[in-house]
Amino acid sequence: MRRRLRAAESAALGLLLLLSAACGSRLPESDFEHRGTPTTPAAGTTPIRVGIITSATSPVGAAAFTGPRDGAEAWFERLNARGGIDGRPVEVRLCDDGGSGVGNNECVHRLIDGNDGNNVVALVATTALDYAGASRVSHARVPDIGGQPIGAAYDTYPHLYGIYGSLAPRDGTVGWGGRLYGGTEVYRYFAREHGARTAAVVSYNQAASAAYARLVVRGLKAEGYDVVTEEVDFALPNFRAAAADLKEQGADLVLDALDTHGNARLCEALDDVGAEITAKVTNVQNWTSTVPEDYKDSPRCRNALWATGSSRNYEDTDQAAVREFRDGTEKLGTHSQWQLEGWAAAMWFTEAARACAQAGTGVTRACVDDFMNRSGGDGQGNGEGDDGYTADGLLIPVRFERAAEPPRTRWTCLSVARWQDGRGWVSQGDMNADCFDVPQLAYRP
Template sequence: MSRTGRAAVVGRRPAAAALALLLLLTAACGSRLPESAFGSGGSAPDLATDTGVTAQEIRVGIITSLTSPVGGETFAGPHFGALAFFRALADRGGLHGRTVRLLTCDDGGSGLGNRDCVHRLVDQEKVFALVAGSVLDYAGAPYVDAHQVPDVGGQPIGTAYDRWPHLFSIYGSASPRDGRTVGWDGVLYQSTEIYRFFKERLGARSAAVVSYNQADSARYARQLEEGLRAEGYRVLSLSVDLALPGFQTVAAALKADGTELLFDAMDSRGNAALCQALDAAGVRLSAKVTNVQNWSEAVRTDYRDSPNCRNNLWATSESRNYEDTGHPSVAEFRAGMARYYPEREDQLSAWELEGWAAARWLTDAMDSCGTALTRACVERFMNRTEPYDAHGLLVPTDFTPQPRPTGPTLACLNAARWQDGAFGGRGGWVTQVPDLASACYDVPQLPYRP
């Protein structure tokens, strides 16, 4: 989900949430998790101005695959980040005198459950907007779009945010999003800034990609390999059995090859097992590269049996490191999480920060309308050409449609490395670039069909 530095996305890293590609769906619970009304105070506006807006409140929905087949924490981060933001907003008195009332729904990680959540929130609860969605199968997206419900800051696991005009992913988009086809007539583009970054930063020239012998995993791996080769890497492709992965064989192959960088198309459990095999075999990498979904405190426990591999873990994203508390917006996020969800201290993640940023984005869009809050006004804010950065939390981005890519495009990223000795010995993710606008590269745009 690559973003261009000029803010109009052209490239898009394919399938950042590799877990979503690898596992079967289960039946949905479709249950709505009630939240108390957030926000109060101030003088209430005189009129109900749109669906989900009354003189006293704004109803906003969040759909999350909290009980998905890939585990309860996999998609939970954006959910809690957004809830924390709106609770903080409540403590500041709400928005122009209105309460922001959060209505949440767990879709169980299935398309059927997602449609049920969409109908509950859109038809029954009459929400004004959706925010910070993180779901395994966004089957209800066409219904959301048909009812012109703004969906702001969702995690683009599939292709819905590259198709429907009323859906706005956390990473922006430059594709037409006309509702007819995904991307440009069914074609999306991945950019290669991640591979360029490691080539220039670490001098790496060789890489390996490990995948399961499963169709979606193999497809994602091929896209990784294509991007690496476009940047001039020598690439070793390795596949393991999904049911009985032989990671010892992989470790031996990597050691014999002298591989510098390791990428994968596997789930977190597979990655942890692979790292154990790498440590046991004495494999030394320049970097074990993971994605934003795995940029989390869970690394502390998931990789406890493979400390050497853990200290070679790098993650990339288009959002700021949640450890960078010297930045005021990160400090605000951390204070909000500590106040409202202190029990989640050991589950902090980049996705949690991005959920907070999504809530900030929707709130800034609603705030731009004053008391005359309407969906059309919110979407004018979302569709403006001025890049948005969530008060410094995101690489600046927008939703301005661009022509089909024909050449290199400027793309930026953030990167961090796990270090056990950092932060006074506590350990954590240490940012590896000076700022969000400092690691930017003119890189190729590689077409692919999702």
């Protein structure tokens, strides 16, 4: 099954940048941690070291970027409790880059080219607000596995393997000549499954928010929607006025280019004016168990929340792989789709390391990188993983194809869930069956 681009979702996550311009400072030693194994390794056994870079103390809030890190850590803890990789424990080295480019470069330096002999073999589940060190990681040929594409790095550099895959050449230039492409599958889904024909797009009067809103409007119009646009002031947003106009216009769908706080306030305003909508559509970052708290003042809108993504709903405990994830992350208290994707990224590294160990080549950067290229397919029908990587069914097949030309259309699949009070996120159909051949629209990140 062919893998879709996640460019549109990357742009949505990039809107976090509108909250603050991250200023950088050098990291104190306390921000660079290593975590060993909860079990005692055999005498003479050396650990396999991996690094996780996270903007844990970024200007957009302490919890904004920590989901993938928490999921990956939980996987490695469970793995070590079961004996590690061929008897070798995995040592996780954490670095908080503070959400700044300076801090990110510092983390990259410490993890991949330090002088203490403890360099990591790979990065896993990178979630950085400003991945300024991406070119340095690529130049050092360090595989970066399962990172979240907040920005264009995973569609720019070789040796970086985003959790959603990429079709781009990844030759050091963003996408194809500086352009990335996003599909219209989300809009096609709501038109086909729910008969939606009128959509509203709400944005701030801020450059990043407005740019993403324009991309959403283009996608909706390509799918035949009548589109209503609403712009609110970033400093003093009047969400009630926007909500009242949306009610008057009779929008079926509401999509936005807002931050999480803005989403919650928009939902509250929609409830206040009595707007009836088919769906308030959000993305994977907001696919969490904290919805009752985040949307506590808007019960009607809360129960119209829909999330879309490329990974299996963390509530689908009828699936063995999801049950294992839930068991392994029980102590976290809350659950999210980003945690599941971080767990899947750690699984991916583990499969690569095991393959290298069993082949007798040793768990090296080069061997792990070679496995990543093969497990994600090469698009030519030659790789052993040509159908893409699925993390035991947790991911829609992930591929890295290095297409010479951008696709005009793409066969894409979609994971969809709806929030329902008392039940949580309820999957809508099967993510490997909700598939469409949709146009790909260009944009500059």
